Amino acid sequence: MNQPTDNTTSISLVLAGSGGSGVITAGNMLLAAAAKAGWYGLMTRSAGPQIRGGEAAALLRLSSEPVSAQPDRYDLIIALDWLNFERFADEIPLDKDTVIIGDASAAKKTPAFVTEGPARRGDIDFKSMSKAIPGGRPNMIALGTIGALIGLPEDALDAALSDALAKRGEDAIAASRAGAEAGRAIAAEMPATPKLPTPEGEKAGRWLISGNEAAGLGAIRGGVRFVAAYPITPATEILEWMSPALTKVGGVLVQAEDELASINMAIGGSYGGVPALTATSGPGLALMTEAIGLAVASEVPVVIVDVMRGGPSTGIPTKSEQSDLNMALYALPGDAPHIVVAPNSIRDCVFTTQWSVHLAEAMQTPAIVLSDQALGQAKSVIAAPADIAFFAQRETATTPAEGEEYQRYAVTASGVSPMAVPGTPGCAYTADGLEHNPRGTPSGGAKDHHIQLDKRQRKTDDFDYGQHWADQAGEGDTVVLTWGSCTGPVLEALDNLAGTEQSARMVSMRLLMPAPKEQLANALEGAKRVIVVEQTHSGQFMGYLRANIDLPKNVEHHCTPGPLPIRPGDIETLIKEGTPS
Amino acid sequence: MTAETALAPKHSPRDYKSDIKPVWCPGCGDYSVLGSITKAFSELNLDPENVAVISGIGCSSRIPAYTDCYGFHGVHGRSLPLAAGLKVARPDMTVLVASGDGDGFSIGGNHFMHACRRNVDLTYVVMDNRVYGMTKGQASPTTEPDWDNALTPGGSGISPFRPLVIALAAGANFIARGFSGDQNGTAKLLKEAIEHPGFSFVQILSPCVTFRPDQKTWKDDVHDAAVDPTDEIGRAARRLMTDDGFNTGVLYKGEREAFQPPIGEATATVADLEGKFAL
Numbered sequence: 009m010n011q012p013t014d015n016t017t018s019i020s021l022v023l024a025g026s027g028g029s030g031v032i033t034a035g036n037m038l039l040a041a042a043a044k045a046g047w048y049g050l051m052t053r054s055a056g057p058q059i060r061g062g063e064a065a066a067l068l069r070l071s072s073e074p075v076s077a078q079p080d081r082y083d084l085i086i087a088l089d090w091l092n093f094e095r096f097a098d099e100i101p102l103d104k105d106t107v108i109i110g111d112a113s114a115a116k117k118t119p120a121f122v123t124e125g126p127a128r129r130g131d132i133d134f135k136s137m138s139k140a141i142p143g144g145r146p147n148m149i150a151l152g153t154i155g156a157l158i159g160l161p162e163d164a165l166d167a168a169l170s171d172a173l174a175k176r177g178e179d180a181i182a183a184s185r186a187g188a189e190a191g192r193a194i195a196a197e198m199p200a201t202p203k204l205p206t207p208e209g210e211k212a213g214r215w216l217i218s219g220n221e222a223a224g225l226g227a228i229r230g231g232v233r234f235v236a237a238y239p240i241t242p243a244t245e246i247l248e249w250m251s252p253a254l255t256k257v258g259g260v261l262v263q264a265e266d267e268l269a270s271i272n273m274a275i276g277g278s279y280g281g282v283p284a285l286t287a288t289s290g291p292g293l294a295l296m297t298e299a300i301g302l303a304v305a306s307e308v309p310v311v312i313v314d315v316m317r318g319g320p321s322t323g324i325p326t327k328s329e330q331s332d333l334n335m336a337l338y339a340l341p342g343d344a345p346h347i348v349v350a351p352n353s354i355r356d357c358v359f360t361t362q363w364s365v366h367l368a369e370a371m372q373t374p375a376i377v378l379s380d381q382a383l384g385q386a387k388s389v390i391a392a393p394a395d396i397a398f399f400a401q402r403e404t405a406t407t408p409a410e411g412e413e414y415q416r417y418a419v420t421a422s423g424v425s426p427m428a429v430p431g432t433p434g435c436a437y438t439a440d441g442l443e444h445n446p447r448g449t450p451s452g453g454a455k456d457h458h459i460q461l462d463k464r465q466r467k468t469d470d471f472d473y474g475q476h477w478a479d480q481a482g483e484g485d486t487v488v489l490t491w492g493s494c495t496g497p498v499l500e501a502l503d504n505l506a507g508t509e510q511s512a513r514m515v516s517m518r519l520l521m522p523a524p525k526e527q528l529a530n531a532l533e534g535a536k537r538v539i540v541v542e543q544t545h546s547g548q549f550m551g552y553l554r555a556n557i558d559l560p561k562n563v564e565h566h567c568t569p570g571p572l573p574i575r576p577g578d579i580e581t582l583i584k585e586g587t588p589s
Numbered sequence: 590m591t592a593e594t595a596l597a598p599k600h601s602p603r604d605y606k607s608d609i610k611p612v613w614c615p616g617c618g619d620y621s622v623l624g625s626i627t628k629a630f631s632e633l634n635l636d637p638e639n640v641a642v643i644s645g646i647g648c649s650s651r652i653p654a655y656t657d658c659y660g661f662h663g664v665h666g667r668s669l670p671l672a673a674g675l676k677v678a679r680p681d682m683t684v685l686v687a688s689g690d691g692d693g694f695s696i697g698g699n700h701f702m703h704a705c706r707r708n709v710d711l712t713y714v715v716m717d718n719r720v721y722g723m724t725k726g727q728a729s730p731t732t733e734p735d736w737d738n739a740l741t742p743g744g745s746g747i748s749p750f751r752p753l754v755i756a757l758a759a760g761a762n763f764i765a766r767g768f769s770g771d772q773n774g775t776a777k778l779l780k781e782a783i784e785h786p787g788f789s790f791v792q793i794l795s796p797c798v799t800f801r802p803d804q805k806t807w808k809d810d811v812h813d814a815a816v817d818p819t820d821e822i823g824r825a826a827r828r829l830m831t832d833d834g835f836n837t838g839v840l841y842k843g844e845r846e847a848f849q850p851p852i853g854e855a856t857a858t859v860a861d862l863e864g865k866f867a868l
């Protein structure tokens with residue numbers, strides 16, 4: 009296990025319990041309270057396979073600075089009961105300074121890794137204490153204890169509690185307050201934890217948002233007004249957020265019968281002139297690949313958000329992995345140039361999804377957005393993302409002059425041909441997945457095929473992606489090359505090493521297809537060490553890089569599958585000590 | 590029917606035909622179906638740019654390119670969701686979907702059920718020739734179990750299903766059967782189907798002269814439905830379940846409201862949405 013890193017600016021804690029014990033609710037209240045009182049924070053959740061009633065844990069990290077990664081260690085763990093708690097053992101690194109508080113009435117059930125572990129222990133009789141309060145619940149007692157231990161102001165916690173329970177009425181709020189009060193009172197008897205650092209800056213201009221909500225918002229900012237989708241973990245929250253939001257801004261969401269239908273509906277809506285999106289996870293993307301190829305051939309813009317989870321097959325639906333990369337890049341039949349982009353933080357889910365709409369619409373081709381569970385289902389306090397000027401701008405056709413003929417797939421310098429919106433007189437055409445000539449007439453001729461292949465390739469190859477192809481940070485001749493949700497831990501590691509002999513820089517790729525070969529080669533210029541970081545088992549990202557650029561012979565590779573998050577300490581150790589051989 | 594449709598048509602069927610020569614075999618029933626479709630459009634006085642013809646893959650699914658309307662020739666079996674997406678996004682368009690018994694009932698079977706249930710205002714025309722024409726003669730879900738072919742020698746051994754009964758059970762709002770040999774009669778059915786709100790399903794018996802020469806007898810087998818369309822689902826079920834598969838006409842007309850969520854009416858701005866996240 010890694011060395012604990014300097015954690016003075018953040019506090020990390022876990023609240024765990026069996027399903028229905030309300031740990032996620034309490035976690036959300038803690039995050040909201042911290043946000044209200046001026047801290048930044050990140051809450052990820054871990055859940056067992058049960059639909060309801062299984063074990064769950066809220067993992068929080070609160071700080072005076074924006075939080076970009078899960079922590080290297082935890083300061084405090086509260087387990088309302090020990091049911092299946094050992095399932096979280098791998099996900100919750102403990103050390104001698106960790107404080108673990110368990111249910112006193114079930115002390116005998118304490119798992120071995122806790123009793124035999126290094127941590128300091130405290131016990132609270134959650135059951136009897138909550139029974140003593142009419143309507144009292146253990147999770148609210150824990151809430152009060154945590155607040156007192158880490159120094160979260162009482163009024164902020166109280167306000168978050170009242171907001172969250174407003175719909176349940178005064179009695180529920182009073183009972184919860186009483187519970188929290190009791191929890192606060194007993195905190196003095198527990199081993200001490202570090203306190204939150206003093207908050208910095210103004211909370212105005214900050215948002216509390218999940219990655220999935222952020223992706224939905226980015227899509228709407230970009231102009232998406234039609235969504236068709238089929239529910240799947242961990243993407244469903246995008247849809248549940250977008251459904252009412254779209255209605256408000258004049259758009260619509262249709263629940264389809266399956267992913268084959270969702271992608272085809274989205275293509276149909278976009279063909280009708282309304283920017284369209286579907287969201288799914290790996291199994292759904294697999295079903296969509298044929299129709300994404302149709303969108304390439306018929307040149308219909310559409311955005312597909314894949315919130316990746318552990319695979320293959322049903323895999324680990326509730327946990328994160330970056331292993332759909334190959335599928336997003338290579339699964340379409342034929343030579344099918346399309347866009348693949350990846351957000352690298354919860355905040356960036358807004359930008360990258362908005363950008364993907366712009367790219368799809370500008371190039372009239374599908375864009376796949378590779379988010380993942382670690383971003384999508386995590387909630388964070390972020391600096392409000394500025395609204396960039398990207399909005400769906402499709403080049404449309406107008407009625408041709410007398411004697412002229414509209415050609416849907418006209419060969420142009422950029423490869424992009426004006427697309428007629430149905431209803432435009434004189435431009436009727438048939439969009440086709442069959443190869444065709446510039447007019448759109450089906451053609452299996454070698455010449456037409458070659459011309460249209462060139463045209464479609466040109467669209468994405470010659471487009472100016474500007475500086476958005478990657479985010480770069482840090483300094484030094486060691487370059488950490490990464491993408492997606494691995495970016496957060498890399499950034500934190502770089503931050504910790506800044507100004508030391510080991511200071512390094514990061515290139516986090518946002519544009520994956522078309523591969524930005526030149527930009528990447530330039531960014532790696534002069535690098536003495538290149539370290540590739542990804543969350544797969546087989547090294548999909550490394551394979552992709554090798555196919556597109558010359559990497560130095562001594563390239564290093566940090567490649568671990570989900571569901572364990574990559575932690576800042578992993579990267580720091582790697583930079584300091586090299587890849588273990 | 591609107592007052593407009595009573596006026597003399599301003600478009601002739603020719604206005605809806607493209608100059609692309611069909612790939613079909615001489616004598617294929619689908620030529621006549623194309624004629625019925627363009628005739629129905631002209632009788633309804635639809636402006637070609639406000640009509641979209643959507644399809645999947647198969648001989649029958651080639652129809653969009655042969656019309657001079659907006660069209661989409663998609664992938665095999667997925668014409669219905671493609672069309673539903675278009676219609677929900679663009680309720681002002683008249684959307685007709687063309688399919689075959691393989692495209693519509695086999696690979697697209699799930700979408701068929703859900704399109705009936707969803708009841709988007711579409712007209713779904715399935716040219717049923719009880720064979721996969723395009724892939725050169727395999728059994729489809731409507732093929733007789735003993736029809737001999739290379740892929741399932743001696744026949745598939747599987748009973749055909751009754752698409753009209755499935756449509757009724759799944760909630761289609763209009764169910765009719767036509768015969769490609771009766772171009773005017775089929776045009777009339779299509780006209781009615783397009784005008785009827787919600788999901789209208791029209792099965793058109795359209796012989797495949799190449800792989801099912803035995804279907805020559807269909808012209809003698811078809812007969813007009815003996816009774817008028819019913820709106821009573823129980824009667825329709827009995828009727829569709831027991832018919833011989835050759836009675837033509839409008840068989841069921843329901844009154845379910847079409848599925849069309851509002852689109853284009855904003856009550857808030859994007860900034861309003863963002864306000865919910867602000868601390």
Ligand SMILES: Cc1ncc(C[n+]2csc(CCOP(=O)(O)OP(=O)(O)O)c2C)c(N)n1
Pocket residue numbers: 646647648649650665688689690691692693716718720721722723724729
């Ligand atoms: C995914 C996929 N599977 C298989 C095919 C091959 N295929 C093309 S058309 C067809 C069957 C068409 O039969 P039908 O819908 O009855 O139309 P017909 O040709 O008889 O008019 C098949 C299997 C394909 N194009 N795509």
Ligand code: SF4
Pocket residue numbers: 612613614616617618619648649718722723796797798799800
């Ligand atoms: S194979 Fe059959 S269905 Fe296809 S064009 Fe020829 S006759 Fe028509």
